[in-house]
Amino acid sequence: MLVAPSxxxxxxxxxxxxxxxxxxxxxxxxxxxxxxxxxVPNMTIGPVVVEAVAKASKAPLDIHLxxxxxNFFVELFAKFKPKYISFxxxxxxxxxRLAQKIRNLGISPAIVLxxxxxxxxxxxxxxxxxxxxxxxVNPGFGGQKYxxxxxxxxxxxxxxxxxxxxxxxxxxxxxxxxxxxxxxKGAGVDIVVAGSFVFKHPKGYKEAINLLK
Numbered sequence: 001m002l003v004a005p006s007x008x009x010x011x012x013x014x015x016x017x018x019x020x021x022x023x024x025x026x027x028x029x030x031x032x033x034x035x036x037x038x039x040v041p042n043m044t045i046g047p048v049v050v051e052a053v054a055k056a057s058k059a060p061l062d063i064h065l066x067x068x069x070x071n072f073f074v075e076l077f078a079k080f081k082p083k084y085i086s087f088x089x090x091x092x093x094x095x096x097r098l099a100q101k102i103r104n105l106g107i108s109p110a111i112v113l114x115x116x117x118x119x120x121x122x123x124x125x126x127x128x129x130x131x132x133x134x135x136x137v138n139p140g141f142g143g144q145k146y147x148x149x150x151x152x153x154x155x156x157x158x159x160x161x162x163x164x165x166x167x168x169x170x171x172x173x174x175x176x177x178x179x180x181x182x183x184x185k186g187a188g189v190d191i192v193v194a195g196s197f198v199f200k201h202p203k204g205y206k207e208a209i210n211l212l213k
Contacts, residue, residue, distance in 0.1 A: 001181065002191040003212045004029035004062050004171070005205070007053065008044065009195035015049070019056040022198065025205035026213070029062040029083060031173070031193045036067040039091050040139050047076050054080040062193075064112065064173070066139050067091065070098055078105040086110035086133045086171075089125075090117060099128040110171070114139065115147050119157040126165045131191070132157055137174030146175025151187045158188035178211040 005027050010018040019030060032050060037043040054061060060083030067073050070087045077085065085102050089111055092098055102109035110131035113119065115138060122132060134153055137144035154170055161168045172184055173193035184192060192212060201208035 001185055001189075001213055002028040003198075003209050004031040004191055004193045005198040005209070006031040006033060006173070006193050006195035008033045009199040011199075012049075015052060016056045018199075019053055022205050022209075023057055023059045025198075026209050027059055027198075027205075029191065030057045030059050031062045031064060031195075032082075034063060034065050034067060034073060034077070035139075036069070036073075038068045039088065040066045047080075050077055050080055054082075060084075062086075062171075062191075064133065064193075066112075071101070074098070074102055074105070078102075078107060082107055084108045084110045084131055086112045086131065088112045088114065088139075089121060090114055095125055096128050099125075112139075113153075115150070115153075119153050119160060122157070123160055123164070126160055126168055129165075129168060131169040131171055132161075133171040133173055133193075134189075135174055136172050136176065144175060146177070146180055148180070150174075151183050154184065154187035154189050161188075176212070181212050 005022045035042045035044040062084045063082045065073050065087045099109035108130040111129050112133040136147050136150035169190040171191040172189050176192045176194045177197045198208040
């Protein structure tokens with residue numbers, strides 16, 4: 001299981017040391033939630049902060065766009081050379097074209113599904129992406145309660161992946177903890193995003209990441 005702590009739950013007053021600490025604790029990716037205040041009712045991180053994270057992190061960046069104008073934000077963040085840029089299916093009219101644009105920039109394209117969006121909609125899109133992110137909370141805010149039907153959705157998605165693009169990974173974001181990690185693994189999930197569980201764990205970041213792994 002790969003672990004991608006979400007910096008949405010980090011202390012932004014000491015962001016540089018927070019990034020260094022999670023990398024030292026053994027994280028595999030650094031997850032960055034970008035919200036525009038339109039697609040979701042919250043605003044978060046812009047290019048100045050992402051540049052600072054890119055400089056501080058020895059782990060690859062995993063940028064999750066929760067925005068209306070995906071093309072604008074892809075161009076804004078591509079220069080920081082993240083491992084993944086993921087965009088929401090619900091916000092994109094031409095997902096195939098956008099996925100190819102991201103790939104042409106040397107970045108792995110990924111697509112995101114809200115909790116109410118059926119995985120079956122990816123039947124003819126899965127071959128264009130390297131990862132699918134399933135939301136296990138409604139996007140917009142950290143610290144929300146885990147929606148357990150993500151396990152069933154992950155199993156359906158895995159069936160599509162095995163038929164059409166076996167190399168595609170599954171990531172889950174929202175309310176992930178040591179209480180649900182085993183069922184996620186059993187459903188075929190490869191990567192988990194963990195914000196509160198890592199950054200607010202009483203025994204520290206390393207213990208939290210080790211518990212998930």
